[in-house]
Amino acid sequence: MHPKIIPVVMCEGAGIGLWPVSRNTMPKQFIPLFGRDSAFQRMAKLLSDATAFDRLIVVASAEHRFTAADQLQAIGVKAEIVVEPVCRGSAAAVAIAAELGLARDDAALVGVFAADHVVQDGRLFVETCSKAATVAAQGGIVTIGIPPAYPATAYGYIRPGSETAAGAHQVEAFVEACDAVQAARYLADGYLWNSGNLIFNAATMRAELEAFEADVMASVGEAVATGSHDLGFLTLEPRAFAKAPKASITAVMEATEKASVIAGPFGWSDVGCWSAVWELSEKGAxxxxxxxxxxxxxxxxxxxxSExxxxxxxxVDDIAVIAxxxxxxxxxxxKAGKxxxxxxxxMANGEPEACSxxxxxxxxxxxxxxxxxxxxxxKRITVKPGGVLSLxxxxxxxxxxxxxxxxAEVTRDDETIIVHENESIYLPIGCVHRMANxxxxxxxxxxxxxxxYLGEDDIIRIEDIYKRC
Amino acid sequence: MHPKIIPVVMCEGAGIGLWPVSRNTMPKQFIPLFGRDSAFQRMAKLLSDATAFDRLIVVASAEHRFTAADQLQAIGVKAEIVVEPVCRGSAAAVAIAAELGLARDDAALVGVFAADHVVQDGRLFVETCSKAATVAAQGGIVTIGIPPAYPATAYGYIRPGSETAAGAHQVEAFVEACDAVQAARYLADGYLWNSGNLIFNAATMRAELEAFEADVMASVGEAVATGSHDLGFLTLEPRAFAKAPKASITAVMEATEKASVIAGPFGWSDVGCWSAVWELSEKGAxxxxxxxxxxxxxxxxxxxxSExxxxxxxxVDDIAVIAxxxxxxxxxxxKAGKxxxxxxxxMANGEPEACSxxxxxxxxxxxxxxxxxxxxxxKRITVKPGGVLSLxxxxxxxxxxxxxxxxAEVTRDDETIIVHENESIYLPIGCVHRMANxxxxxxxxxxxxxxxYLGEDDIIRIEDIYKRC
Incomplete structure (x- = not known):
């Protein structure tokens, strides 16, 4: 028996293919696109299957750490939330996962999953992960390949080689499809979509990163070791982490001899554009x-x-109208891919709605x-029970x-005033104030x-329980 | 020399072909579709040409009388505004115009124009009206026909007969085009679009209405004679006016032997749908x-x-997106005609945005x-200088x-309070209040x-300077 998989969910990316719903300030992984749960919540639920998985780890940006925490609380999933001070690419992200896994167990098996991926058959997904874990437990790095549903040009492909273990194949190459003709050829030749989701022995991954991306591994190792715990988050040490070169994990996967691929026929999408949302939605008349x-x-x-x-x-037929x-x-x-x-x-035109x-x-x-x-x-302001705005x-x-x-409990200079429903309070220019629920x-x-002048930058924060000043 | 034309602008219709911009609560004639002026304002300006026209008369519904007055004030055009208590069809509308004309002058020449029609060449429009007036001065009823720009199926057609005066032709028939083939045949045969705009000798029109729509003429005659002047409006007497049968002026035009048609090649549209708006707009890249x-x-x-x-x-090409x-x-x-x-x-589905x-x-x-x-x-409320909401x-x-x-000058029960910028006031449930500027x-x-409960029907009006209670 091998240890359970330590699942690490990566909440990176802005998902602007789903603009105007998805933007930097609230990217697609946190948006309910089908039903009530966001893709992040669905993935977190899948990775809560205790037969296969250990306690969840979530890697989020500083900006979205509270959103991740709120969404986990809403579905009752407990997780360790790790804050990436900046985004340094997929090699650094995988290095974080390996490091966090090794902090729990020298023999740790780690799974790295994207928060914005949508899986159709959850049971088969968990089974595939378990199968990959068996291979990873032998010291391997297993990538999950998806049997292509159509000749996609938006996804990368994996050319599988000879079988190395039950259901696992050598990775012969990672390739891109330039056009539909090439993509159709890949399909005919048995290539798989590269989902980017990995399951690996953490020690092996660290060794391979040290061999092929030594600076990434060193910076991440230091950033994790010297990270700080606060408000329930582990924040990686910013200066150490910023030293990690921006690199893709694909380069490491191409260089290592430990990589294999397992086919995951569980129905998968990265929901990259609105046509994918239509595909995955239940159709009406x-x-x-x-x-x-x-x-x-x-x-x-x-x-x-429409919101x-x-x-x-x-x-009109075959059109997406998103408001x-x-x-x-x-x-x-x-044309949704455009x-x-x-x-x-x-964004280049300075339209604020492109980002915010x-x-x-x-x-x-x-x-x-x-x-x-x-x-x-x-403004309409909603404060959670227990929420406190900055002073x-x-x-x-x-x-x-x-x-x-x-x-509301309102602080206004030296007063503290309780303001009930259907009551109001005035805050003159320059007064020091705070609102709490x-x-x-x-x-x-x-x-x-x-x-x-009404800009958000005319807020002088004097004190903040969320450490934002 | 004949007298000047008394121009009467009819502000009827909701123009729902231009939904969602045009609705019952603000129909297309009052909306700026091209540039700053509404179609009503453009028409009012055209009809202010003192070489051809006497002082303007505007016929509006009770609901839109203040909008009409505001829009006239904004362009500096003085007019007599006549309020139709209900809409009773085009025969009644023309009867009002005839009656109002005769109130000014027994030999009055009256022009009836739709507030939502758009004219390309204003000079030619005025010339055409003057030419029609010469014919009308001989005791005729002249309808303005438009040389068709394309085989429209949305407009009615007029078949002109032999020439009766310089440029005026007998009306042989009013017809509709069932399809594009028929419309193309009408074009080839020299038919004209029926603009519905008329210029007539008021006494002739009254006589013809008495002959062919006697009840309409009698009811309108009484409603005008017993109408009331208030707040600068002439409101037709509602009970008398409501007795007028709903009838179309086309039936009278078909029956009378006094009708002739004059071609008005001034470029005309009733802007019935969004494709017409595109046609009439200046194109960008x-x-x-x-x-x-x-x-x-x-x-x-x-x-x-987009508002x-x-x-x-x-x-996408050739699409209208209206927000x-x-x-x-x-x-x-x-497909804009749909x-x-x-x-x-x-509306049938009870969507409030269909009407309001x-x-x-x-x-x-x-x-x-x-x-x-x-x-x-x-709500964001804007009160004009001098404006007073109801008590x-x-x-x-x-x-x-x-x-x-x-x-703001606020009345609250027995108090009158001046509220300045950046000040607020509270109005408890049940208090009697009023706001004025x-x-x-x-x-x-x-x-x-x-x-x-926040519905508009929880307003108990105690007093209103605009007589709305």
């Missing part, structure tokens, strides 16, 4: 998929998604800007807070800002 | 038309219009709902008002409503 308030009149196989507005699509509160995308499903390029152009959502998540809750003009802004002041604006649900239910506040 | 924040990537001849959200259209704050329409331009049917289906805008215009100004939840609503109370909600621009600049208020 005429093949249309409608999330939110939408109607299709005289059209088939469309994907409609707020009423959406009417008339006389958030602040942005709308219209693209034929067949969206990432479009978002890059929008109108609803912003914070460790204490979230806020949504509902009205903005030259000299005033209105702060503004140079250029006064604020009026109206409590519309729950109870001392109650048992979420606190909803309408904030009316009045002033000559 | 690749034939795309973009109003508001929109981008087309890899696409041609599209129409984009608020960022709009990205990728890889308001609360609704989004996606339709190929070639939109009215779609809106009817949305989120921004609601009132005689005192306007409001916009910016956040709505089960137990609270936030009112609510059974189910308290209100918090924060002034973000201007100065005593200042010289618009007053902007953020209203936060808190309560168990």
């Amino acid at each position: 005429n093949g249309n998929v409608v999330e939110g308030r939408g109607y299709v009149f005289d059209g088939a196989n469309n994907l409609l998604r 707020d507005a009423l959406l009417a699509v008339v006389g 958030t509160r602040d942005s709308i995308l219209v693209v034929p499903k067949a 969206v990432a390029d479009v978002v890059a152009l929008l 959502h109108r609803e912003i998540h914070r460790p204490w809750g979230k806020y949504l800007s509902i009205d903005l003009d030259r000299r005033h802004q209105v 702060q002041k503004h140079h250029h604006r006064a604020e009026h807070w109206v409590v519309v649900r729950g109870t 001392p109650g048992r239910i979420p606190l909803d506040i309408i904030e009316v800002q009045v002033g000559s | 690749n034939g795309n038309v973009v109003e508001g924040r929109g981008y087309v990537f890899d696409g041609a001849n599209n129409l984009l219009r 608020d959200a960022l709009l990205a259209v990728v890889g 308001t704050r609360d609704s989004i329409l996606v339709v190929p331009k070639a 939109v009215a049917d779609v809106v009817a289906l949305l 805008h989120r921004e609601i215009h009132r005689p005192w100004g306007k409001y916009l709902s910016i956040d709505l939840d089960r137990r609270h609503q936030v 009112q109370k609510h059974h189910h909600r308290a209100e918090h008002w924060v002034v973000v621009r201007g100065t 005593p200042g010289r600049i618009p007053l902007d208020i953020i209203e936060v409503q808190v309560g168990s």
Whole structure:
């Protein structure tokens, strides 16, 4: 018997192929695309199968660590959350996983999984992982290859070689498909999609990284060893980690002789674009998929998604119409792969909606800007039970807070005031203030800002329980 | 020399072919579709040409009388505004015009024009009207026919007969085109589009209406004679007017022997659907038309219009994407004629956005709902200088008002309180209150409503300077 797999979920990437829903401020792995759970939550649930897996480790950016924690709490999954101060590429990410595994057990088997991958058959996924673990336990590095469902050009391919163990094959090459013709040839020749998910003996992985990416392994080893525990997170030591060169794990997988591939026929997608979302969704009448308030009149196989507005699509087929509160995308499903390029152009044009959502998540809750003009802004602020905003002041604006649900505990200079539902409080320019939710239910506040400058950078943080100042 | 034409602009119709921008609460004639002016304002400006026209008369519904007045004031055009208590069809509308004309002058020449028609060449339009007036002065009824620009099936056609005067022809028949083949045949045979715009001798029109629609003429005659002048409007007497049978003026035009047609080659459209808007708009790169924040990537001849959200259209041609704050329409331009049917289906489904805008215009100004939840609503309210809301109370909600621009004079039970910018006031459930703008600049208020029922019908109006209670 080999030890259980230590599953490490990587929450990297912005997933801009799913813009406008997915952006830097809330990337696709944290968004519920099918049903109630996000891809991250689905993956976390799969990796909670105690027959195959040890306690979950989640690697997240500093920006998204609270989102990851909240989403795990919502599904009742306990995990160790490790904060990557910056993103240093897949070699560094795998090195973190190896290092964390070895911290638990010298013989650790580690599985590295992407938070934004969607698996159709969970039972078969766990079985595949277990099979890979048997191979990894012999000191191997096993990559999970996916039997291709179609000649994709968006995925990398693996050419499997001779069988090395039950169901495991040598990796002959990692290749890309330049076009559909080449991809079709790969399919005919039995190539597999490269899912990027790995299961390995941690000691072997460390040795191979030391051999082929020594600087990465050294920096990561130091960053993990000198990381700091705070607010329930392990944050890697930023200076040491930043020294790790940006490198891809594929180079290591190509160089090592320990690599093998196991086919995982469990139905898999990285949900890279809106056509994939349509593929994976349950279809309604005429093949249309409608999330939110939408109607299709005289059209088939469309994907409609609306956060707020009423959406009417008339006389078109095979199109995706995606509407958030602040942005709308219209693209034929067949061209959905172009969206990432479009978002890059929008970013280059300085459009804020390319990167940032109108609803912003914070460790204490979230806020949504509902009205903005030259000299005033209105926000709807939700504070979680126990949530506490930073103690702060503004140079250029006064604020009026109206409590519309729950109870607020407001600090205003030397006072502490309890503000109940249907009560308000005024915060003049320059006063030092803080809002907290001392109650048992979420606190909803309408904030009316009045002033000559309303930017988020006119927040002078004096104290913050989440260490953001 | 004949008298000048008394121009009467009819502001009827909801224009739902231009949904979601045009709806019952703000129909297309009042919406700026090209440039800054609405179709109504452009028409009013054209009809202010003093060489050809007498002082303008505007016929509007009770609901839109203040909008018409505001839009006229904005362009500096003086007019008599006549309020139709209900809509009773085109025969009644023409009867009103004849009656109002005769009230000014027994020999009056009257022109009836639709507020939502768009004219390309204003000089030629005025010339055509003058030519028609010469014929009308001989006791005739002249309809303006448009030389067809393409084989339209959405317009009615006129078959001209022999010439009766310089440029005027007998009307042989009014016909509809069932399909494009028939329409093309009409074009080849020299038929004209029926614009519905008429220029006539008022006494002749009254006589012909008395002959062919006697009940309409009698009811309208009484409703005009017993109408009431108030707040600068002439409101037709509702009971008398309601007795007018619903009838089309076309039946009268077919029956009378006084009708002739004059061709008006001035470029004309009733802007019935979004493809017409694209046709009439100035094109940008690749034939795309973009109003508001929109981008087309890899696409041609599209129409984009967004009130608020960022709009990205990728890889499609010849499509209209129209986004308001609360609704989004996606339709190929070639199918834009179906939109009215779609809106009817949305209405049947009880979707409020089919009829009502989120921004609601009132005689005192306007409001916009910016956040709505089960137990609270936030509105941005703008009150014109001198505007006064009704004295009112609510059974189910308290209100918090924060002034973000201007100065408010607030009545609260027995108090009158001046609330300045960056100040707020609380209105408990059940208190009798009123807001007014005593200042010289618009007053902007953020209203936060808190309560168990937030519908517009929980407004008990006690007093209203606009006579709405």
